[in-house]
Amino acid sequence: MGESEKLVSNLFQMARENAPSIIFIDEIDSLCGQRGEGNESEASRRIKTELLVQMQGVGNNDQKVLVLAATNTPYALDQAIRRRFDKRIYIPLPDLKARQHMFKVHLGDTPNNLTESDFEMLARKTDGFSGSDIAVCVKDVLFEPVRKTQDAMYFVKSSGGMWIPCGPKQSGAIQTTMQDLAAEGLASKILPPPITRTDFDKVLARQRPTVSKGDLEVHERFTKEFGEEG
Structure with a gap:
């Protein structure tokens, strides 16, 4: 009892001692x-009260402490907390250019043969x-080369001595499996193929966005009432 609000107080004290600093919630x-909700516990009320008290002093006397917070349900916020934040900024879903960049960032240096036009098409x-949806998509795609390697019935040996999965008609194709190569002590010599645009098409065919039109309408309505555009 009393530990949670003490942690809130300690958090703000640390931020002031290490100013300039940012607290992100x-x-x-x-x-x-909202206060007064039936499922609100006494501990929850005390944490909320302590947060309100601590935020009351933020920004005064040039303390150089900035408090940032994020939520997907802005209408669920207590009004007193909402008033403590001078700016309420709506961050919309990423636009086409942002999505294109996100695919590149999440792929990183993973071997792939995607062109700039492929990234544009994905966006x-x-x-x-x-x-988050794009991150999940890329995470799923990263497993595709592994799946192809596990299911491959033919491999070709590269000039560097690596075994790469391929189709039966490819020049130099040898009928074998990943398990057979591993049994011969060649597991470290198996090289999964690079990620292709087809891999993304396969994953996107079964993936749907998680943010509904109704969710967006709620955020846009809140922005008109209480916030500003990002």
Whole structure:
């Protein structure tokens, strides 16, 4: 009892001692929902009260402490907490250019043969996707070369001595499997193929965006009432 609000107080004290500093609270609605709700516990009320008290002093006397918070349910926030934040900025879903960049960032240096036009096409096909949706998509795609290697019935040996999965008609193709190569002590010599545009098409065919039109309408309505555009 009393430990949670003490942690809140300690957090702000640390921020002041290390100023300039930023306190970021993700999913702030889980801490600061509407007061008086039936499922609100006494501990939750005390945390909320302590947060309000600490935020009251932020920004005064040039303390150089900035408090940022994020939520997907802005209407669930307690009004007093909402008033403590001078700016309430709506961050919309990523646009086409942002999505194109996200695909590149998440792929990183993973071997692939995608062209700039491929990335543009992926961005166009993922209208309505959030950054999280794109991350999930790429994460799924990263497994495709492994799946191809596991299922391959033919491999070709490269000039560098690596075994690469291929089709039966490819020049130099040898009928074997990953398990057979591993049994011969060649597991470290197996090289999965690079990621292709087809791999992305396969994953996107079964993936849907997680943010609904109704969700977006709620955020846009809140922005008109209380916020500003990002």
